[in-house]
Amino acid sequence: MHIEGYVTAKDYKIPFAKLEDIEKRDTKNKASLVKIYPDEVLEEVIGFGGALTEAAAYNISSLPYEKQGKILKDYFDEKEGLGYKLVRIHMNSCDFSLESYSCDDVEGDIELKYFNIERDKKWVIPLLKRIKELVPDLKILVSPWSPPAWMKTNNDMKYGGKLREEYRKTWAEFFVKFIKAYQDEGIDIWAVTVQNEPMAVQIWESCIYTAEEERDFVKYYLGPALLENGLSHIKILIWDHNKDIIYERVKTVLEDKEASKYVWGVGFHWYAGDHFEQLKKIKEEFPYIKLVFTEGTQEGGVNLGSWKLGERYAHEIIGDFNNYTVGFFDWNIVLDTMGGPNHVKNYCDAPIIVDTEKKEIFYQSSYYYIGHFSKFIKPGSKTIKSETNDSRLEVLSAKTLEGKIIVVIMNKTEENIDVLLDIDDNLYPVPSIKRSIETFIIG
Structure with missing residues (x-):
């Protein structure tokens, strides 16, 4: 599956920057898990x-x-x-x-x-x-x-x-x-x-x-x-x-x-x-x-x-x-x-x-x-259940009309956090940058 990400962070001047354009930062933290359940629909947006x-x-x-x-x-x-x-x-x-x-x-x-x-x-x-x-x-x-x-x-x-x-x-x-x-x-x-x-x-x-x-x-x-x-x-x-x-x-x-x-x-x-x-x-x-x-x-x-x-x-x-x-x-x-x-x-x-x-x-x-x-998360998208084992992160997920998975992660802390996105037991490693909000598109 293809994954792309966009980030707006306090330390970066460019909003909605593509994650590929941002240097990777090494952290000593153990990766935090974000589990997404594509079939557990909440509501249509x-x-x-x-x-x-x-x-x-x-x-x-x-x-x-x-x-x-x-x-x-x-x-x-x-x-x-x-x-x-x-x-x-x-x-x-x-x-x-x-x-x-x-x-x-x-x-x-x-x-x-x-x-x-x-x-x-x-x-x-x-x-x-x-x-x-x-x-x-x-x-x-x-x-x-x-x-x-x-x-x-x-x-x-x-x-x-x-x-x-x-x-x-x-x-x-x-x-x-x-x-x-x-x-x-x-x-x-x-x-x-x-x-x-x-x-x-x-x-x-x-x-x-x-x-x-x-x-x-x-x-x-x-x-x-x-x-x-x-x-x-x-x-x-x-x-x-x-x-x-x-x-x-x-x-x-x-x-x-x-x-x-x-x-x-x-x-x-x-x-x-x-x-x-x-x-x-x-x-x-x-x-x-x-x-x-x-x-x-x-x-x-x-x-x-x-x-x-x-x-x-x-x-x-x-x-x-x-x-x-x-x-x-x-x-x-x-x-x-x-x-x-x-x-x-x-x-x-x-x-x-x-x-x-x-x-x-x-x-x-x-x-x-x-x-x-x-x-x-456009009109017609459906919010889906997601959860994380890390209280430092706040997460919302949705499924678009085209079937893509959208995951939004907010990190209000002053530390970078390594994250694993778990979708149907497929794991995707992504960074969560300090004082940032990120949107990942999977599919």
Whole structure:
């Protein structure tokens, strides 16, 4: 069998370097074993991507047209970029908008006569159209951070609050209006989440749902609204929040037969820790449900050159996909050097940072680390079981549509490790370079 490998390492300037081009380093360590089980399939992968927030779109749009195209190509081009297939957008504003707004701020407009997406047409939609030229089969996920203020118990898009009961039908129709407005722009929506982080009262746009409220909204309003308007192909994801209490939370919805018939998947974030076992628990009890990582970012602003940033992303991807996850959405795809714009100063990091004044582009380690998965584990590939006897290594394996085996190995230590890949009792010696991520293609 032929084997080729690509590496991105802290000590090497060239990302995705072919392993043949890297000098071999002798180590005194006994070879560590990575065992791959090609016939033990976990899930079919739908792809990788990130969020085109208003902030991200604004940052990209601040650059000269050619540099805008470079960023889009570096993310979405199948051959030269990361091969992203997924994009998440927000319905109404989120913290990574330039200000708070909704698609209908006219109080009491139950029939949504004043609904419009003019704000989205300024930055987000023009870039989505350019992305779709690169990725015709782009999957777009829509998430709301808050209904309009007039629909809420606290009369404010921010600081939590709840959806007023008398506006539940109107809010479900709001989803329909949004999806159809995008269709009119030539942009098809693939899926929606019910509510971003429904347990978090934030100083930015937020809205609280109990598990029972989310169940009933899907069951009586959102699911039927999509069905009645010819949009039953739009997938619904519930939760869209952290993994720490995810099983108990989604169980309430999924155990209800009338509600669960509308639910395709469960979205989750990383902000409360790993809790990978919670994903496994959901899959074992509700095997038809798809698990999707819908958001994760390093909070606290930009840390240019941080190597731990990439390692954090790879740790999450490996843990998630080894526990039945099918897709991965990063948060903002592009932020400025401050980590914004963000209208409540909740600054974060991103794989690509731009200096909007100097018109410079910076690529963080996370860009390359995500790429070691997204460039090689294409949609339609299937994750497969793999394990290692060395706790210093983290491993994810997959089988492509062409039958090739992909093995991604991360080494966060300061030492080189000799590795033996064991596939059907065939052993392949490969190096694992310190502070690196490597992708091996066998077949």
